[in-house]
Amino acid sequence: MGNTNYNSAESDPGEAKPESLDFIREIVADDLANGRHASTVTRFPPEPNGYLHIGHAKSICLNFGIAQENKGGICHLRFDDTNPAKEDIEYVDSIKEDVQWLGFDWGKNIFFASDYFEKLYAFAVELIETGKAFVCELTLEEIAEHRGTPTRPGTNSPFRDRSPEENLALFQRMRDGEFADGTRVLRARIDMASPNLHMRDPVLYRIRKVPHHRTGSQWCLYPMYDFTHCLSDSIEGITHSLCTLEFEVHRPLYDWVLDNVTIDRRPRQIEFARLSLTYTVLSKRRLLTLVEEGRVSGWDDPRMPTLSGLRRRGYTPSGIRAFCKTIGMTKFNSLTDVALLEHSIRHDLNDTTPRRLAVLRPLKVVITNFDAGAVEELEAPNHPKNPEAGSRTVPFTREIYVERDDFMEDPPSKFHRLGPGREVRLRFAYFITCNEVIRNAAGEVTELHCTYDPETRGGNAPDGRKVKGTIHWVSAAHAHEAEVRLYDRLFTVEDPNREEDGKTYLDYLNPNSLEVLRDARLEPGLANAAPGERFQFERSGYFCADTVDSQPGKPVFNRTVTLRDAWAKKQKKG
RNA sequence: UGCCGAAUAGUGUAACGGUAGCACGAGUGACUCUGACUCACUUUGUCUAGGUUCGAAUCCUAGUUCGGCAACCA
Numbered sequence: 001m002g003n004t005n006y007n008s009a010e011s012d013p014g015e016a017k018p019e020s021l022d023f024i025r026e027i028v029a030d031d032l033a034n035g036r037h038a039s040t041v042t043r044f045p046p047e048p049n050g051y052l053h054i055g056h057a058k059s060i061c062l063n064f065g066i067a068q069e070n071k072g073g074i075c076h077l078r079f080d081d082t083n084p085a086k087e088d089i090e091y092v093d094s095i096k097e098d099v100q101w102l103g104f105d106w107g108k109n110i111f112f113a114s115d116y117f118e119k120l121y122a123f124a125v126e127l128i129e130t131g132k133a134f135v136c137e138l139t140l141e142e143i144a145e146h147r148g149t150p151t152r153p154g155t156n157s158p159f160r161d162r163s164p165e166e167n168l169a170l171f172q173r174m175r176d177g178e179f180a181d182g183t184r185v186l187r188a189r190i191d192m193a194s195p196n197l198h199m200r201d202p203v204l205y206r207i208r209k210v211p212h213h214r215t216g217s218q219w220c221l222y223p224m225y226d227f228t229h230c231l232s233d234s235i236e237g238i239t240h241s242l243c244t245l246e247f248e249v250h251r252p253l254y255d256w257v258l259d260n261v262t263i264d265r266r267p268r269q270i271e272f273a274r275l276s277l278t279y280t281v282l283s284k285r286r287l288l289t290l291v292e293e294g295r296v297s298g299w300d301d302p303r304m305p306t307l308s309g310l311r312r313r314g315y316t317p318s319g320i321r322a323f324c325k326t327i328g329m330t331k332f333n334s335l336t337d338v339a340l341l342e343h344s345i346r347h348d349l350n351d352t353t354p355r356r357l358a359v360l361r362p363l364k365v366v367i368t369n370f371d372a373g374a375v376e377e378l379e380a381p382n383h384p385k386n387p388e389a390g391s392r393t394v395p396f397t398r399e400i401y402v403e404r405d406d407f408m409e410d411p412p413s414k415f416h417r418l419g420p421g422r423e424v425r426l427r428f429a430y431f432i433t434c435n436e437v438i439r440n441a442a443g444e445v446t447e448l449h450c451t452y453d454p455e456t457r458g459g460n461a462p463d464g465r466k467v468k469g470t471i472h473w474v475s476a477a478h479a480h481e482a483e484v485r486l487y488d489r490l491f492t493v494e495d496p497n498r499e500e501d502g503k504t505y506l507d508y509l510n511p512n513s514l515e516v517l518r519d520a521r522l523e524p525g526l527a528n529a530a531p532g533e534r535f536q537f538e539r540s541g542y543f544c545a546d547t548v549d550s551q552p553g554k555p556v557f558n559r560t561v562t563l564r565d566a567w568a569k570k571q572k573k574g
Numbered sequence: 575u576g577c578c579g580a581a582u583a584g585u586g587u588a589a590c591g592g593u594a595g596c597a598c599g600a601g602u603g604a605c606u607c608u609g610a611c612u613c614a615c616u617u618u619g620u621c622u623a624g625g626u627u628c629g630a631a632u633c634c635u636a637g638u639u640c641g642g643c644a645a646c647c648a
Contacts (some may be wrong), residue, residue, distance in 0.1 A: 020587095020588055020589080022587095026590095045648090046648095047647085047648050049647090049648080080648065082647095082648080083647060083648070085647090086647070086648090139646095140645085140646060143646075144644075144645090147644060148644075149576080149644060150575090150576045150577065150643075150644060151575055151576045151577095152576085153576095154644090181646085182646065184646095185646055194577090195576055195577045195578090196576095196577055196578075196643080197576095197577080197643060197644045198643075198644090200644085203645090203646050205646085206646035207646080208646085222646095224645095224646075224647085224648090225647070225648050226648095228648095229648085245578095245579070245580090245641080245642065246641095246642055246643075246648095247642095247648090248578055248579060248642070248643085249577075249578055249579090249642070249643045250643090251578090252578095271579085273580085273641090278585085284648090326586070326587085326597065326598080327586060327587080328586065328587045328588085329587095330580085330586090330587075331579065331580060332579095332580055332581070332586095332587095332641090333579095333580070333640080333641050333642085334585080334586065334587090335585080335586090336585070336586055337584085337585045337586070337598070337599075339585080339598060339599060340585075340586065340597085340598055340599090342598095343597085343598055343599090344598095346610090346611095347611095350610080350611060351611095355608080384606090384607090384608075384610085384611075385611070385612090414609095416609065417609090425607055426607095427607060427608070428607070429607095458607090459607045460607075467607090468609095469607095469609075470606090470607045470608065470609095471608090472608075536608085536610085538608050538610080539608045539609080539610070540608090540610095563608075563609095563610050563611090564609090564610065564611090565609070565610085566609045566610085567609045568609085569600095569609090570609080
């Protein structure tokens with residue numbers, strides 16, 4: 001340690017600028033500093049009616065992140081399961097898996113709003129007793145009519161002034177199952193003239209004779225979100241209840257409920273902007289439609305922005321976490337460029353992923369001056385910057401495959417690859433020169449005849465001669481044939497949610513979002529890739545062995561993301 | 575025409591009355607056995623109009639634009 005401090009003026013960590021906090025963490029820090037709370041309790045509260053997506057990752061990283069950053073902080077996983085008609089155990093299982101996979105641990109703190117049904121019922125009884133809730137027999141349509149409009153106040157329900165005794169008896173009978181679905185609701189008694197629609201005597205309970213995935217047929221009466229959420233937060237001792245912007249107008253109701261029942265712990269709701277990403281959709285409803293209509297293969301289709309889809313595609317938890325850090329936390333409804341996500345995953349994968357040679361669209365090359373029966377084992381490092389990643393050996397023979405894109409018959413001068421008479425380096429192998437182009441009857445190039453320079457073994461010329469390009473290759477006899485799936489963005493437009501000219505997001509689906517290559521040739525070791533294992537196919541991109549369709553000894557690869565490609569960019573510009 | 579909220583480079587964000595920074599993208603160059611990575615440089619911004627102030631992205635006023643809100647969904 002002693003003599004390493006050669007520039008204390010700049011390297012003193014004590015003078016380092018603290019990272020700026022987002023507005024939520026600032027509030028949290030204040031509450032801690034002024035003793036309002038001894039520590040933090042946050043919660044991630046999904047409804048188990050769909051799979052988690054990248055937008056949820058933002059919320060998970062926020063809530064669990066705050067717990068990690070503050071001494072004694074904890075974060076609950078709470079399922080907001082108050083609508084049995086839409087919810088399913090399949091979703092609670094997938095949500096638990098996804099949160100864990102993302103790298104977070106709720107420990108013992110896993111809860112279900114349905115566990116609070118009895119307590120919630122008691123709170124409702126308290127509201128009735130104090131004259132702040134009533135049983136209403138208006139129909140759904142009538143309630144809507146009585147609600148008024150944003151500019152016109154609502155009108156009182158004729159059932160609004162029933163006595164607490166009558167309401168209590170009715171509410172009990174609702175619980176006992178005496179009434180049919182939709183015939184009665186419990187409503188808060190607030191103000192039908194409130195400028196906030198949510199305060200116009202909102203529905204607190206409705207009758208649903210539907211079995212619940214956890215409570216079975218124990219209840220036929222289910223509490224609404226606005227009643228459930230704030231009280232669940234209070235019951236659990238949540239200090240900061242963080243949700244997205246659309247709940248901002250619900251906050252007065254959140255506070256009203258807490259103000260009007262007897263509680264001992266008071267959570268505070270703070271809203272932030274949900275994530276929107278270019279070239280995709282992030283609404284459960286739309287994602288569900290994609291799944292149900294078979295536009296994708298399922299919730300975990302690698303083109304889906306779901307966590308299970310991203311996982312199958314090869315995204316890493318750390319890459320997604322880094323992305324969430326990058327996008328920040330504000331109250332501004334923004335549309336984040338998916339390039340930010342792609343950068344995060346490339347950056348993560350670059351450091352950690354072993355390199356391999358894989359030819360996606362093979363073109364045969366015969367090295368005419370190489371011995372027909374000979375096999376040379378060449379050493380190839382697994383990572384260009386990290387020697388500790390070790391190396392493996394790849395076989396080199398007279399017949400190899402190279403990428404079709406790495407050959408042009410009439411290349412421009414900027415093309416640093418194979419062309420008639422041109423010399424290139426085969427990565428980790430030899431310099432070769434293209435002498436002859438073989439065509440089939442249709443005139444298509446089927447094969448190249450090249451010669452190699454034996455002096456360049458390993459990739460360097462003793463005479464100091466340079467080549468412009470290095471291309472990847474694989475020995476024809478040893479190559480492992482595999483299916484490789486190339487994924488592109490699911491939609492063709494930046495904002496598919498923008499439904500102009502009568503079009504919907506479904507009209508913007510990218511017909512080329514999936515390209516299946518059945519003829520890829522991989523270096524032999526790749527045959528043993530384990531499902532979920534990730535590699536960089538050099539000069540091409542990051543790939544992950546599919547966890548669903550791979551067979552032992554026969555992996556199928558998904559492209560996670562391409563490498564940045566300056567050449568492709570240059571070409572596009574013309 | 576109601577209520578709530580938000581506006582900072584192309585995109586996402588920071589600056590908390592005192593020099594408008596950062597990341598991504600884009601561009602140029604260096605390096606290179608991946609046209610990758612890395613590095614250097616460049617480009618582009620405070621919604622508008624007033625006001626307060628020595629000084630405003632920040633405070634005030636008015637406007638503009640955008641988002642959300644009228645499920646017995648969450």
